Amino acid sequence: MTRYFFTRLAGAIPTLLIIVTLSFFLMRAAPGGPFDQEQTLPPEIVANLESAYGLDQPVWVQYGRYLKALLHGDFGPSFKYKDFTVTELIGQGFPITLQLGLMAMALALLAGVPLGTFAALHHNSAADYATMSLAVVGIAIPAFVVLPFLGLLFGVYLHWLPVAGWEPGSLRQLALPVLALALPPLAYIARLTRGSMLEVLRSHYIRTAFAKGLPLRTVIVRHALRPALTPVASYLVPAVAAILTGSLVVESIAGLPGIGRYLVQGAVNRDYTLVLGMVIIYSTLLIGMGLIVDLLYAWLDPRVRLAE
Amino acid sequence: MPATLCIDELSVSFAHRTGTVEAVDGVSLRIGRAECVGVVGESGSGKTQLFLAVMGLAGNARVRGSVRFEGKELLGATAPAINRVRGSKLTMIFQDPMTSLTPHLRIGTQLAEVLVCHSGLSWAEARDVAGRMLERVRIPEPQRRLGQYPHELSGGMRQRVMLAMSLLCGPALVIADEPTTALDVTIQAQIIELLRAMRGEAGTALALISHDLAVVAGLADRILVMYAGRIVENAVAAELFRQPRHPYTAELLKCVPSLSGPRLARLPTLAGQPPQPGDALQACPFAPRCPRAADRCRTERPLLTGASTSQVACHFPLS
Amino acid sequence: MRGFAGDAIRRLRANPAAVLALGVICTVVVATLLGPWLNPNNTETLDWLHVAARPGLQNAHWFGTDRLGRDLYARTLAGTRVSIAIGLVASILSILVGVSYGAISGYLGGRTDQAMMRIIEILSGLPLIFFVIFLTVIFGRSESLLFISIGAVGWLTMARIVRGQTLSIRQQDYIAAAVASGASSSRIIARHVVPNVIGPVIVYATLTVPQIILFESFLSFLGLGIQEPGASLGTLIAEGVGEMEAAPWMLLVPGSFLAVLLLCLNIFGDGLRDALDVREG
Numbered sequence: 001m002t003r004y005f006f007t008r009l010a011g012a013i014p015t016l017l018i019i020v021t022l023s024f025f026l027m028r029a030a031p032g033g034p035f036d037q038e039q040t041l042p043p044e045i046v047a048n049l050e051s052a053y054g055l056d057q058p059v060w061v062q063y064g065r066y067l068k069a070l071l072h073g074d075f076g077p078s079f080k081y082k083d084f085t086v087t088e089l090i091g092q093g094f095p096i097t098l099q100l101g102l103m104a105m106a107l108a109l110l111a112g113v114p115l116g117t118f119a120a121l122h123h124n125s126a127a128d129y130a131t132m133s134l135a136v137v138g139i140a141i142p143a144f145v146v147l148p149f150l151g152l153l154f155g156v157y158l159h160w161l162p163v164a165g166w167e168p169g170s171l172r173q174l175a176l177p178v179l180a181l182a183l184p185p186l187a188y189i190a191r192l193t194r195g196s197m198l199e200v201l202r203s204h205y206i207r208t209a210f211a212k213g214l215p216l217r218t219v220i221v222r223h224a225l226r227p228a229l230t231p232v233a234s235y236l237v238p239a240v241a242a243i244l245t246g247s248l249v250v251e252s253i254a255g256l257p258g259i260g261r262y263l264v265q266g267a268v269n270r271d272y273t274l275v276l277g278m279v280i281i282y283s284t285l286l287i288g289m290g291l292i293v294d295l296l297y298a299w300l301d302p303r304v305r306l307a308e
Numbered sequence: 309m310p311a312t313l314c315i316d317e318l319s320v321s322f323a324h325r326t327g328t329v330e331a332v333d334g335v336s337l338r339i340g341r342a343e344c345v346g347v348v349g350e351s352g353s354g355k356t357q358l359f360l361a362v363m364g365l366a367g368n369a370r371v372r373g374s375v376r377f378e379g380k381e382l383l384g385a386t387a388p389a390i391n392r393v394r395g396s397k398l399t400m401i402f403q404d405p406m407t408s409l410t411p412h413l414r415i416g417t418q419l420a421e422v423l424v425c426h427s428g429l430s431w432a433e434a435r436d437v438a439g440r441m442l443e444r445v446r447i448p449e450p451q452r453r454l455g456q457y458p459h460e461l462s463g464g465m466r467q468r469v470m471l472a473m474s475l476l477c478g479p480a481l482v483i484a485d486e487p488t489t490a491l492d493v494t495i496q497a498q499i500i501e502l503l504r505a506m507r508g509e510a511g512t513a514l515a516l517i518s519h520d521l522a523v524v525a526g527l528a529d530r531i532l533v534m535y536a537g538r539i540v541e542n543a544v545a546a547e548l549f550r551q552p553r554h555p556y557t558a559e560l561l562k563c564v565p566s567l568s569g570p571r572l573a574r575l576p577t578l579a580g581q582p583p584q585p586g587d588a589l590q591a592c593p594f595a596p597r598c599p600r601a602a603d604r605c606r607t608e609r610p611l612l613t614g615a616s617t618s619q620v621a622c623h624f625p626l627s
Numbered sequence: 628m629r630g631f632a633g634d635a636i637r638r639l640r641a642n643p644a645a646v647l648a649l650g651v652i653c654t655v656v657v658a659t660l661l662g663p664w665l666n667p668n669n670t671e672t673l674d675w676l677h678v679a680a681r682p683g684l685q686n687a688h689w690f691g692t693d694r695l696g697r698d699l700y701a702r703t704l705a706g707t708r709v710s711i712a713i714g715l716v717a718s719i720l721s722i723l724v725g726v727s728y729g730a731i732s733g734y735l736g737g738r739t740d741q742a743m744m745r746i747i748e749i750l751s752g753l754p755l756i757f758f759v760i761f762l763t764v765i766f767g768r769s770e771s772l773l774f775i776s777i778g779a780v781g782w783l784t785m786a787r788i789v790r791g792q793t794l795s796i797r798q799q800d801y802i803a804a805a806v807a808s809g810a811s812s813s814r815i816i817a818r819h820v821v822p823n824v825i826g827p828v829i830v831y832a833t834l835t836v837p838q839i840i841l842f843e844s845f846l847s848f849l850g851l852g853i854q855e856p857g858a859s860l861g862t863l864i865a866e867g868v869g870e871m872e873a874a875p876w877m878l879l880v881p882g883s884f885l886a887v888l889l890l891c892l893n894i895f896g897d898g899l900r901d902a903l904d905v906r907e908g
Contacts, residue, residue: 027764133644140893141886142841144848144861148868148878149886156872204407211363211402212422212473213395216387222421223410241754248756249848253868264849267763275764279757286752302412302457 008294012287019283020276024066027272028059066276075277086277090259094281097251097258100174101243104181108239112186113232116193117220123198131190138187144249147180151253177254181246185239189232196228203227226300233296240289244282310379312480312513313339313362313398318373320354320361320537331357331369333537338616339481342511346528346545348518348560354537355517356403359483363400364390378480396426399474403486405466409458415469416454422476441472445502464495471502481513482506488523500526521564525549530617533557536593539612542619553620553627555598592623600624638902645898648891655888656711662704673697682876691876693866703881706858707888713777714840720778721839722832725785726824732786733793734812744790751783755842763851773843773852780842781835788831792824830900837892844885860885 069076075086119131154176200206201224209223251260259278266274320332332354339345349355361371364382375382377398382390402408410418419441420434429437435454442450445468458466467487474482484503488496504527507514518524524531524545531548533541533556541554552558592598595605604623612621639645674688674696682691682699690699732743759776766772796802796819805815840860846852847861860881867878 023761026761136893136897137890140837140890142845142889144845144868145864145882145886148864148871149882152871152875152878156875204402204404205410207365208402208408208470209410210365211394211400212425213391213393214421214425215391218421218425222413226412237752241752245754245756245845249845252849263760264851267760267851268768270764270767272764275760279761282754282757290752300412303459 004298005291005295008291012291016280016283016287020067020070020280021063023276023279024063025059027276028062070280075280076273086273089262089274090277090281093257093259093262096256097247097260100177100181100247100250100256100258101240103174103178104243104246105185105239107178107182108185108189108243109232111182112189113193113225113229115186116190116195117197117225117228119190119194120197120201121220128194132194135187135191138183139191141183142249143180143184143246144253146183147176147250147253150176150180173254173256177250177256181243181250184246185235185242189235189239192231192235193228196231197224200224200228230297230300233293233300236293236296237286237289241286244285311338311340312343312378313337313515314374314376315358315362316374316376318358318361318371318375320357320366320369320371322369330537332361334373335534335537335539336612337532337539337542339513339515341480342507342513344507344514344516344527344529346516346518346524346531347534348521348524348531349534350519352536353534355534356485357537358534359400359485359515359517363394363398363483365400392426395422396477397480398483399477399479399481400483401467401470401474401485401487404490405463405470406490408470409466411458413457414454415456415458415461418458419454419469419473419476422473426477437476438472441476442469444475445469445472446498447472463491464498467491467495467499468502471499471506475506475512478510479512481515483515483517485517486519487516489518489520496523503527521560533560538593538621539619540594540621542612542614542617544617547618551626553618553625554594554622555600555626556594558626559597559599592621635902639898642898642901645895645902648894648898651887651891652895655707655884655891659704659708659711663701681874682880690880691874693874693877694870699863699877699880702858702863703860703884706860706863706881707884709853709857709859710840710843710861710885710888713774713843714836717774717777717780717839717843718832718836721780721782721835722785722828724778725782726789726828728782729786729789729791730793730824733790734797734815736794736797740790740794744787747783747786755780756845759846759851768851768854770853773846777839777843777846780839781831785828785831785835788827789824792827796823826903830896830903833899834893834896837889837896840885840892841889 066076075090077085115131115135119128122128206219206224209219214223247258248260248264250256251258252264259281262274263278263282265271266278315335315337318332318335319330322329322331335354335358337345347355347358357366357369360366361369362375362377362382371383373383377393380389380393382393409415416435416438419438420429420431423429423434423437424431427434439450439454442453447453447465447468453461453465453469458469461469471487487503488499491499500523503514503516506512507527514527516524516527528545531541531543531545532539533548533554535556541548541552541557543553548557549561552561591607592601592605592610595601598605602624608623610621610623612619614620674692676696678692678694678696680688680692682689688698688700690703692698693702728743732740755776758779759772762772762776802815802819805819810818843852844859844861844864847859848865849861850865853859853862863881864878864885867875867881870877
């Protein structure tokens with residue numbers, strides 16, 4: 001098992017490196033520079049600025065220095081937010097985004113899987129149709145519509161939950177954003193689980209489990225759940241990608257100081273280092289998730305483990 | 309001595325796009341204590357569906373009639389009541405050992421959970437008993453096997469594990485549905501040997517379902533022949549082979565190649581097809597293929613008549 | 628083929644949700660096209676007398692107005708029109724690209740196929756938004772950029788499906804016959820492969836449209852898509868969020884339009900998929 005993990009890890013590092021390299025050169029290759037959008041500055045000042053930020057060096061030198069700094073965890077200075085380094089900005093915002101994302105992912109799994117199982121067990125009943133109808137709604141409507149609607153309902157009209165704003169450690173603040181963010185993956189996971197569970201329940205080994213006189217709960221949890229979760233495991237990486245994408249709007253609407261806003265702002269302001277840093281963070285998260293999913297496959301199906 | 313299993317007018321029907329399909333059509337039978345009953349018939353004869361309904365595994369089918377196991381009615385019983393009996397006193401082995409074990413659980417777990425669930429043993433105790441049962445079904449290195457996954461065992465070994473699982477709580481009746489069909493001939497013989505050995509101990513009754521008369525011949529005391537969801541003949545094994553009374557049984561026997569009989573240019577087969585699901589069956593279902601069929605056979609359904617150990621459902625039985 | 632289509636239509640008609648969804652979609656499309664005739668308010672005129680007015684059928688402004696006094700009815704319909712238009716155009720683009728890519732990859736097989744599929748694998752792992760962000764950093768905000776990136780939604784799935792179908796069709800005997808009779812690869816692809824993948828392509832095209840509309844609204848919401856003063860459902864919703872407490876209709880009207888549109892497109896697409904009994908290859 002450990003060998004399996006390290007092989008996968010070894011494969012992931014070059015991928016990350018390629019992403020960093022490609023991103024770096026793509027951005028340097030772009031026409032214009034980070035200072036173009038400011039009010040027109042006299043060329044000498046631009047030259048000074050460029051020199052100060054090391055932009056007058058040949059590209060290869062810049063690349064090398066960037067990589068070296070990366071290894072020290074230094075993403076370089078932000079071109080737009082002059083007083084901060086990218087590392088500082090990310091450091092401030094990342095924990096919030098991480099918390100938001102993790103809670104959303106957890107909600108999606110912890111609610112989606114039981115919901116799908118329930119629907120499968122009550123196949124073709126009214127409960128099944130109702131659940132699957134709700135699932136379609138959840139999948140179709142994006143977070144940036146759901147969150148404001150929820151905010152209107154629970155915040156403005158019912159006054160149950162705060163609509164926006166952020167206080168460290170406050171869970172009530174996160175309730176609506178997490179819910180809105182989790183809803184599409186939750187609905188998708190419910191649908192996946194239902195389909196998969198229906199198939200697994202037709203298997204011969206489930207018939208054996210029932211024939212042994214095991215109670216329904218045991219049959220589902222011990223015998224049916226793990227095989228049924230394989231498609232859900234495959235969906236985890238796209239789910240994380242969807243949550244990351246969703247967090248961009250959710251943070252913006254709910255006024256949460258996460259790193260999502262830096263991605264968009266960085267793009268608009270042509271803040272190279274910031275965007276580069278963000279891409280690296282997000283790619284690492286996705287690749288990391290991929291590794292976790294690989295491990296998960298091995299746990300879900302022992303035949304994968306022993307095949308390595 | 310009350311019968312271990314007592315089935316009365318059992319019917320299993322499925323709703324189909326084109327109508328209702330009667331997989332099992334009014335079957336009544338008794339299996340006594342420690343008795344070995346063979347149930348033979350072609351695919352589609354209902355022999356598997358019959359016992360799946362007994363075990364409460366009939367799925368979406370509509371099941372009518374009465375099934376009494378050790379005196380207690382199973383049809384319509386509550387789930388906990390059924391689960392108390394299933395897997396402990398009334399067990400079933402299935403046809404395909406390659407897919408009948410849960411792939412992600414170890415053998416030891418799948419065996420021990422039966423004991424933990426039914427006999428209240430601890431997991432450690434249950435594993436011990438399981439290990440000893442693996443020895444009884446002649447699996448070498450039982451302790452090692454307990455820790456393995458199903459895909460690490462051969463088909464024959466998996467079937468032995470299934471057998472072990474069915475014997476753990478000392479059942480009164482084991483239903484074996486085509487236990488050897490998916491296995492090589494040499495392994496088949498071993499499994500049949502095991503079944504024979506197991507019969508000798510503990511007074512366990514055995515219902516052996518097969519399409520292969522040869523498999524049943526060595527083990528059964530009594531044989532039931534099924535066709536189109538009904539029992540057409542019920543006889544003591546020796547009698548059945550010596551003097552079959554139903555034309556279908558006679559044809560079946562002719563199809564079994566014999567080492568001692570005359571050399572045949574070609575193997576005899578049964579003409580025609582078994583009834584398809586949904587075919588209307590007011591009369592004798594075998595009439596279209598029966599060499600002795602008369603008008604009465606096509607209009608009137610023959611009922612199963614005769615003494616308890618010699619019954620036949622035919623208007624013109626052989627004698 | 629006739630019987631196949633007939634079967635499918637029958638199955639679709641038996642699905643009340645899908646039929647209803649289709650009805651709603653058609654109503655919306657008709658409304659966006661005919662709407663301006665019913666209420667001649669303009670999307671651009673600033674009505675200083677009725678700033679942030681509540682909606683009401685007796686007013687001049689049926690859905691109310693925004694902060695600048697622009698009529699919300701006109702703007703919402705215009706935004707819906709833009710979204711639907713982009714949805715259709717980009718959908719066609721992604722079909723063309725995806726089908727060609729998939730058919731070529733599946734037909735050529737071997738190493739080329741492996742390489743082409745590898746590329747798709749890598750691209751599907753990365754969220755599209757990152758590409759867009761990249762391109763925005765490099766090229767700045769522009770609407771042609773928008774079209775290209777939106778067209779990139781959905782071609783991956785399309786390519787995968789078509790490749791799967793092509794692979795299985797390739798094994799068929801009539802292909803061998805065509806090759807033996809000397810037909811060129813492109814001719815075979817065009818005349819034999821493409822007609823046989825129409826079914827799944829239609830289904831996934833129908834399911835791609837809502838994805839595209841969603842992505843376009845998403846980008847516009849973030850400010851990376853349609854720019855002011857152009858109206859897209861995304862920008863309208865973004866404005867509405869800002870005025871949520873004071874003028875909730877600014878959010879509710881475009882938000883509901885988008886939600887209903889996406890929901891109905893998804894329901895219809897699902898229904899179509901069930902009717903044609905298509906599975907992802």
